[in-house]
Amino acid sequence: MTYQSAIPTRPDTLEQPASQFDSLAQQHQADTLGMWVFLASEILFFGGMFMAYTVYRTAFPAAFEAASGHLNLGLGGINTAILLTSSLTMTLADDAVVARNRRATAIWLALTALLGTIFLAIKGIEWREEFREQLAPLFGRPFVFPEPHTDQARLFFSFYFALTGLHALHLLIGVVLVLVMLIFTLRDAPHLDAKVIIAGLYWHLVDLIWVFVFPLLYLAARHG
Amino acid sequence: MTTVPITLPKNYLNQDYTLWSWLTTIDHKRIAWLYLVSITFFFFLGGAAATVMRLELATAPGDVVESETYNRLFSLHGIAMVWFFLVPSIPATLGNFLLPLMIGARDMAFPRLNLLSWYLYAIAGVFALTMVIAGGVDTGWTFYTPYSSLFANGQVVLAVVGIIVAGFSSILTGLNFIVTVHKMRAPGLTWMRLPLFVWAQYATAIIMVLATPVLAITLLMIALERILGIGIFDPKMGGDPVLFQHLFWFYSHPAVYIMILPGMGVVSEIITCFARKHIFGYDGMAFALLAIALIGFLVWGHHMFVAGQSVYASVVFSLLSFIVAVPSGIKVFNWAATLYKGSVSFETPMLYALGFVGLFTIGGLTGVTVASTAVDVHVHDTYFVIAHFHYIMVGGMVMAYFGGLHFWWPKMTGRMYPDVWGRIAAITIFIGFNLTFFPQFILGYLGMPRRYHTYPDEFELLNALSSAGASILAAGYLLPLAYLLYSLRWGPMAGPNPWDARGLEWTTPSPPPEHNFDRIPIVTQKPYAYDVPKRDSDPA
Amino acid sequence: MPGTDTQESIALLPRASTLAERVDAQFFTLLWVDALMVVVLFGLIIGFAVYYRRGTLRNRVSNAPQTRVEITWSTALLLIFLSIFAWSAHLYVEASSPPKNALEIHGIGKQWMWKFEHRGGQREINELHVPLGVPVKVILATQDVIHSFFVPAFRMKQDVVPGRLRVAWFTPSRVGRYHLFCAEYCGLDHSRMRGHVVVMERNDYEAWLAGFTGTESLAAQGEKLFSQYGCIGCHGPGSKVLAPGLGGIFGKSVPLAGGSIAVVDENYLRDSILAPEQQVVAGYQPIMPSFAGRIDEADLMRLIAYIKSLSAPQGAP
Structure with missing residues (x-):
């Protein structure tokens, strides 16, 4: 891909590896491997909760399907589309930084952060809706759900808030990370390509986790 | 004795003496010291709790402290010892100090992350101490639901948050180790030339990275249950308390291997050095470490033979537990075989290493006993289990930790400690340990349940014996504190390689310079080449 | 004694x-x-x-x-x-499953005591009397946290987890008085949650049981609760509401809505009372309300004993 009026990033020759490394290549490989190891750890982190959710989903299929029906599938679907698009813009940012194009990098990063923020805003709207409908069993608030599934539905919504909350926290960290990358890009920081690509890895993982969260929670009622 | 002022060449210790330089250091060797000081604090905190417990248990009635206090003491003992001492012990101190030195690197791959790990540990420690000052918890270190989530009235949230933060600290340490071993090895240092200590740290790091997050999420669910009132483990909402046990042990069983694999690494280094022998079966030893780490992920259900899991699940978990014991057995045999035709000497580190092999063997064999389903139904949750895991964790890991500390102390400080006192301490600890914990095997078989503040009279004799042993053990642990501190100022200079050991860390001056190596070494052979020159010159 | x-x-x-x-x-x-x-x-x-x-003169050439x-x-x-x-x-x-003809005793663990109730309604606390040579099946529930029923002399231990009934069984082979412990940490007085199991000759045991006066069998107490909680309105004979009858169902398999098959055991009955919507018998509407939170473990145990008695062979106690 070529960009018009590209502002190039600083050339590699100006960059030195950190003192513990022998070469830039070694440093970049270490950084990338480090992020992958971290992502493996993250997968196990969410995996524990997916596991617990699946146990109860299997134990109480009827209640979980009924409770899942109370989620806003429309907003959830829109959010899924937004997050998938953000992964595309992040990939384009990766692409641009590899092509040493600072302007394009900055634009795609800004778009990515924007999409992430919109996702969080929509998530907030959904949560407010659920609070209004008294579907949030948090802080000792009343939980209203028709019999006979009240107790198990409370369990479902416990998982719903725990999972979407943890995911939103991760996404928030992701947005901040992407904004930091944006600042780095504008300042033409050293090792820019490695930094952006590693931030991208994290972003894709948070996206990927949503790809599991969405069907587990929203589509439980609609599996036919 | 007069101290002759010697001007040491610049090294990592005398670069800068300010507190600020220590708190902002990104040198792996200094971070190791930050950990060493902090885990020593928690070791003695957990030890103090154990001392009061043994004092209480010396007699059958509850006459020293109230039940409430006793329950908080054993919870504190477990939490402090497991998460704030044993898990970080060898990896965060010796591992941090030695890993880059052993692989010929100037530092870890991520020095700043390394410092962050320590700060996370320190923050977690502050949470733990706040928890203690605010009254403690009485859940035990296992936090079983629904007691911990709905019934306990202690500072469960503080404790749980502290442990989660400590968990992130060990995840980051593990991440750093994995990347460092993969990417920072010196030229020629292939995987099959790595010292077993490095293999052990690597296997441990895999467990840290993959198991700890599951603990974090599980404890997080308990915290959320208590703060927000959601009911993931609440049976009244259809929640399942046994699910907590599955998730908890999915971490905590592999965590047992976090608490023993590094010790196996240390002991392999020490035994080869003091037997002047190549390790017997290097490949087997390395693969055994990895095998233990990986199979260790599949045995968690052996903690739940009487918790009501399916009989067939129990049988499968039992089978896997027997299988994971095989690589441990291989290691013990190989250490014994390493001594064969060696030239064995018995300095302090070697005494600890031999003690490790003996006590770990007993701990491992009784582990096979508790892996046997039918027998475990009887001894589960009794002092038999307590004795078993103390043989692994104290008899194994703590012995190895002390052995390693004595072995590399001259490297870390540049000075020698009085070896006579070292040997006296090692023997005292060995005797005290056995007197403390061997009677507990018998108590467990006779049926004394764990976590008992008072107990029937007929258990009194054995308990008194155990408590008497504990006082010897406590004295044994205080000795090194005294003479190691003494050696910091008055110990004789050690020189770069006082044990005439192989390994790259011994090619640097003691203490090593800030960036470890002036020239990155090139490795041309397997580790432990103790017998190589001998074979050439002295065929008889 | x-x-x-x-x-x-x-x-x-x-x-x-x-x-x-x-x-x-x-x-x-x-x-x-x-x-x-x-x-x-x-x-x-x-x-x-x-x-x-070191220092000894040995052949150190190794070619193992x-x-x-x-x-x-x-x-x-x-x-x-x-x-x-x-x-x-x-x-x-x-050893995982008890024989069919075992003597059944109900037990409840709570912070910090064990309560037992024999079939005839004889109750005891922190003591459990059992006859020699007869398989005994203790059906255990817990009212609060996890407890564990542990009799070292029997080499037998069973955790009791809230929300489930668990079975501990044994065949006493020696007359005597043995420790009963709670082996799972359960809070403040965990170490005082202990008692004794007393193994008696069969005749002595019968005499001991007969020594209680004014007791009513578990099933009879359960029958009263059956009408008290209103179960009889739907499950009683001649009820107008379409609800499954309870006579003779214990130990049988029933088809559930959704196609699976369930065996009616103690846990099935317990679940059906507390969370009836989870296991609806095929052909019935899920209209039964949940009794969770309205009925405690002791009453549950009596109701279950009553429903089981409806399946007992004629003439059995």
């Missing part, structure tokens, strides 16, 4: 159930295997360390065939471990 010979010496834990003999046989065999391995290994280590100590030696002892270990596993798993599986 008959059979008051308590735990004698600390060196010997009495073997007071049929299981105890078999568990001990395994335990002590393992102990001997362990001891043998310890002797061999320690012998090797100490022997090598002393014989090859490493791989072959390693494979030999790994295989040997694996075989030893696998045979122990098989032996132990065999006993565990065999």
Whole structure:
């Protein structure tokens, strides 16, 4: 891909590896491997909760399907589309930084952060809706759900808030990370390509986790 | 004795003496010291709790402290010892100090992350101490639901948050180790030339990275249950308390291997050095470490033979537990075989290493006993289990930790400690340990349940014996504190390689310079080449 | 009292159930295997360390065939471990389910005591009287946290988890009075949640049971609760509401809505009372309200005893 009026990033020759490394290549490989190891750890982190959710989903299929029906599938679907698009813009940012194009990098990063923020805003709207409908069993608030599934539905919504909350926290960290990358890009920081690509890895993982969260929670009622 | 002022060449210790330089250091060797000081604090905190417990248990009635206090003491003992001492012990101190030195690197791959790990540990420690000052918890270190989530009235949230933060600290340490071993090895240092200590740290790091997050999420669910009132483990909402046990042990069983694999690494280094022998079966030893780490992920259900899991699940978990014991057995045999035709000497580190092999063997064999389903139904949750895991964790890991500390102390400080006192301490600890914990095997078989503040009279004799042993053990642990501190100022200079050991860390001056190596070494052979020159010159 | 010979010496834990003999046989065999391995290994280590100590003149040229030696002892270990596993798993599986004709006693653990109720309604706290030579099935529930029913002399232990009924069973083989412990940490007075199991000759046991006056059998108490909680309105004979009848169902398989089959056991009955919507019998509407939170463990145990009595053969108590 070529960009018009590209502002190039600083050339590699100006960059030195950190003192513990022998070469830039070694440093970049270490950084990338480090992020992958971290992502493996993250997968196990969410995996524990997916596991617990699946146990109860299997134990109480009827209640979980009924409770899942109370989620806003429309907003959830829109959010899924937004997050998938953000992964595309992040990939384009990766692409641009590899092509040493600072302007394009900055634009795609800004778009990515924007999409992430919109996702969080929509998530907030959904949560407010659920609070209004008294579907949030948090802080000792009343939980209203028709019999006979009240107790198990409370369990479902416990998982719903725990999972979407943890995911939103991760996404928030992701947005901040992407904004930091944006600042780095504008300042033409050293090792820019490695930094952006590693931030991208994290972003894709948070996206990927949503790809599991969405069907587990929203589509439980609609599996036919 | 007069101290002759010697001007040491610049090294990592005398670069800068300010507190600020220590708190902002990104040198792996200094971070190791930050950990060493902090885990020593928690070791003695957990030890103090154990001392009061043994004092209480010396007699059958509850006459020293109230039940409430006793329950908080054993919870504190477990939490402090497991998460704030044993898990970080060898990896965060010796591992941090030695890993880059052993692989010929100037530092870890991520020095700043390394410092962050320590700060996370320190923050977690502050949470733990706040928890203690605010009254403690009485859940035990296992936090079983629904007691911990709905019934306990202690500072469960503080404790749980502290442990989660400590968990992130060990995840980051593990991440750093994995990347460092993969990417920072010196030229020629292939995987099959790595010292077993490095293999052990690597296997441990895999467990840290993959198991700890599951603990974090599980404890997080308990915290959320208590703060927000959601009911993931609440049976009244259809929640399942046994699910907590599955998730908890999915971490905590592999965590047992976090608490023993590094010790196996240390002991392999020490035994080869003091037997002047190549390790017997290097490949087997390395693969055994990895095998233990990986199979260790599949045995968690052996903690739940009487918790009501399916009989067939129990049988499968039992089978896997027997299988994971095989690589441990291989290691013990190989250490014994390493001594064969060696030239064995018995300095302090070697005494600890031999003690490790003996006590770990007993701990491992009784582990096979508790892996046997039918027998475990009887001894589960009794002092038999307590004795078993103390043989692994104290008899194994703590012995190895002390052995390693004595072995590399001259490297870390540049000075020698009085070896006579070292040997006296090692023997005292060995005797005290056995007197403390061997009677507990018998108590467990006779049926004394764990976590008992008072107990029937007929258990009194054995308990008194155990408590008497504990006082010897406590004295044994205080000795090194005294003479190691003494050696910091008055110990004789050690020189770069006082044990005439192989390994790259011994090619640097003691203490090593800030960036470890002036020239990155090139490795041309397997580790432990103790017998190589001998074979050439002295065929008889 | 008959059979008051308590735990004698600390060196010997009495073997007071049929299981105890078999568990001990395994335990002590393992102990001997362990001891043998310890002797061999320690012998090797100490022997090598002393014989090859530094300064001695020994032949130190080693040409041990490493791989072959390693494979030999790994295989040997694996075989030893696998045979122990098989032996132990065999006993565990065999001992996992009680015989059909076992004497049933209900037990409830709560912070910090054990309560038991015999079929005839005889109640005791922290004491459990059982007859010699008869398989006894203790159906356990807990009112609060996890407890564990542990009788060392029987070599038997069973955790009791809230939300489920658990069965502990044993056949007492020796008259006497033995410790009963709670083995799972349950809070403040965990260490005081202990009592005794008293094994009596069968005649003595019958006499002991008969010594209670004014008791009403569990099933009879359950029958009263059956109408008190209004169960009878739908499940009683001649009810207009379409609800499954409860006569003769215990131990049978029932088809559930959704196609699966459930066996009616104590836990099924318990779940059906507390969470009826989870297991609806095929052909019925899910209209039964949940009784969760409105009925405690003690009443549940009586109701279950009553429903079971509806399936007892004619003439049985």
